[in-house]
Amino acid sequence: MRTDHGLQVIRTALIGAGRIGTMHAGNVARRVAGAELAAVVDPVEEAAQRLAAKYGARATGDIDDVLKDPDIDAVLITSIAAVHSELIVQAAEAGKAVWCEKPASLTLEEMDRAIEATRQAGVPFQVGFNRRFAADFAAARKAVVDGEIGTPQLMRSLTRDPGWPAGLSNAANVKPWTIFRETLIHDFDMLLWLNPGAEPIEVYTKADALVAPEYKDGGLLDTAAVMITFDNGAIATAEANFSALYGYDVRGEVFGSKGMVTAGRHANSPMLHYGENGIRQHTLRSDEEMFVDAYTQELQDFAEAVRSKGVPPVTGEDARRALEVALAAMTSHEEGRPVKLGAAA
Template identity: 60%
Template sequence: MTAGAAGLAAEPAGPGQSTGPVRPVRVGLIGAGRIGASHAAILARRVATVELAGVADAVPAAASRLAAQLGVKAFGSPAELIGSDEVEAVVIAASSTAHCELIVAAAGAGKAIFCEKPMSMTLEEADRALAAAADVPLQVGFNRRFDAGFAAARHVVATGGVGTPQLLRSLTRDPGLANPGAVPPWTIFTQTLIHDFDTLLWFNPDAEVVEVYATADALVAPEYKSAGLLDTAVTVLTFDNGARAVAEASFSATYGYDVRAEVFGSAGMVTVGDQAASSLTHFGPDGRRVNTVRGDVELFLDAYTAEFAEFANAVRAGREPAVTGRDARRALAVALACVESVTTNRPVTL
């Protein structure tokens, strides 16, 4: 569906999809940076149950450029977008430090909210956002839950396919660190590994993390460590059901964007994640070669699309989205415990 399309849209029934004709949800997007621009294009072109009503950014010129590319309205400010009658739901893809205030403002205007992770930067902010959004749909962007492979793996776990989870693993390895000086302190926990923490909580149903021990260093760009950069990290999580989990991250996977997970249990094991760009494998005199994906949008394009379809369906159905603000708070609590663990060089009890 292109931006500005009107009328009814229909999608086949399935996870995150509509069961019949619906009026597209008029969405306004805040944040015209890398991920905001990608989200805007997905909303405008790939989600039949959404009409992208416009975009806004703290830098109006950035919003104008993105709006021109997609043929939609550029609002003069996030506040103008939130207050507009043309917008019934808001997608927040602005700087993470602005997430809480934007959630509170959007909820106060009665808008449904999709917010990129993290929902906030502190637990106090998370609680404030949750309280403000108590009466409107609030979904947070943990895209791995909507990836077909990760969803299938979780189904295996949830239906007893591995028995009782005992050992879990999740990893994220980004393909490069273009500008080490621009990475805010603790990004590896609050922006990167927070996806892994959510995945591990999701893969260990009804269990909570009770202890965290984290180590981290600047191995990719050590000259920036004094400025607060951490580009390599390993965390050990202990759950209240006795399971142990390891989450690791690096900002220097030269071979591509690498996201994987594993659950080992009393009756089996499930693994998920593949860096291959397609099923093609080239066999030649130098051996076997496989092309790999190089970024999150390339790897998770269908997952991003599915999470926005789920959001639109939740808005139209008047129900709670599949991924809630409470889920976001749980993952944030683990991320912040990791920060404390690295700072104090000791395990932290949650």
């Protein structure tokens, strides 16, 4: 057994060599103690080879190469969302611990199958809701749990992806429902996490293609606001847009009977530039800038769950709850009505 910083080394295989997979590969190889990037899998084998070569890992286009390898302890799934649930099942049946980018599945039926497969195999299963691992969001959650803001009454979570003056450059490639299942699902998870013990009972959506309206007939939605009512009385809003010209904007807020907590930031530095045109400040331009420490910590915690065979900090059941809200938001948009959840349905 090899060790690193006194920790058993967890040998991981990355499945999916795209943008987010490339980032996670670098974090595993360079920033996560007690973890090793052993292999990179991608159906485009050249992409796997390019990424693997950076970190001395082996590359393959065949997932069975790593699932049958007894020296691989865990897989990190960063492929396209449509195949996440099937990959989770395959990895679990091969006895590998599973970490998967969100959304772990696109339907509740697929999600339930993935959860059951990991349960039957007895392997850790963690989903990549990275905001839970950011210091400011974690501190906000602790304040809520400790009763410092009293009873939650109003909540807010938002995601505004960076945009460009020319508009949404990749609008034609944005799949229908992306804004709910792949963007706002982070906000749904955050609102659930920041209101512990409460359950969502109603979801109502307004959404449109306001950034690139010419793609609306193809299913594009680039702007959305979702109102969620909880059984403890809290009213929450989640909003998203794909074109924030000022940078990457992610924030959260819980207002309660004793006060308020907020999380999230715009600036990449406290430095303010005072000039003839007023005050200027440089802003964060990507998720990698804002959440580099959170992305690292979630994988560090996953590696520890694999070592200890414990329960990861974000479970398949957590992912299912967020997905249920996302699917209700989609139904609300389609049917133009509030959608009841849980016992209220």
